[in-house]
Amino acid sequence: MKQSEVKNRIIETASYLFYKNGYNLTGINEIISETGIAKATLYNHFKSKEDICLAYLQFKNTSFLKDIETYTATKQKGKDQILAIFDFLNLFFMDKDFNGxxxxxxxxxxxRDNDRIRTEIQSQKNSFIQLINTLITDNLEGLSKTQTESLARQIYLLYESAVGESHLHQADWPIKESKNLCTIILN
Incomplete structure (x- = not known):
């Protein structure tokens, strides 16, 4: 098996385990066992569990941004394309593996002082805000740059609260209500 295939398998396995069980509850030995590799093989690709976590976060974010961009692009131009992020979230929520x-x-x-992981997560969240900003720029007219940036952050906050609350309540009403609030903001 090629080195890149082994590395990808480690990332995919760790991604599944970290998302399902959490970062702290997933041990290196579990990743090794589930991947079916030797400990030395894992450490040839990653120096630490933190490095695996960073690869996991990047893997999840790359997939998320690609999927949400593809999904929103299929929707009618205008407010519907912006609101489609909540429809995408609802599809994500309906997946049997949804875990927030x-x-x-x-x-x-x-x-608190783990700056490597925190910085990566902040960067990912900023990338999502930028995606929303682009959706607004491409679909709404007459907004200044400052207004667009503010609106993107407001929609981002609605989306993020919908993710957390739908996970907490195991129901889709937070997604629907966030979309309703977003509709009001856009009008």
């Missing part, structure tokens, strides 16, 4: 936000789950488990 991988970033928030991870950041809640790391020490």
């Amino acid at each position: 936000c991988w970033c928030i789950k991870t950041v809640s488990e790391i020490p």
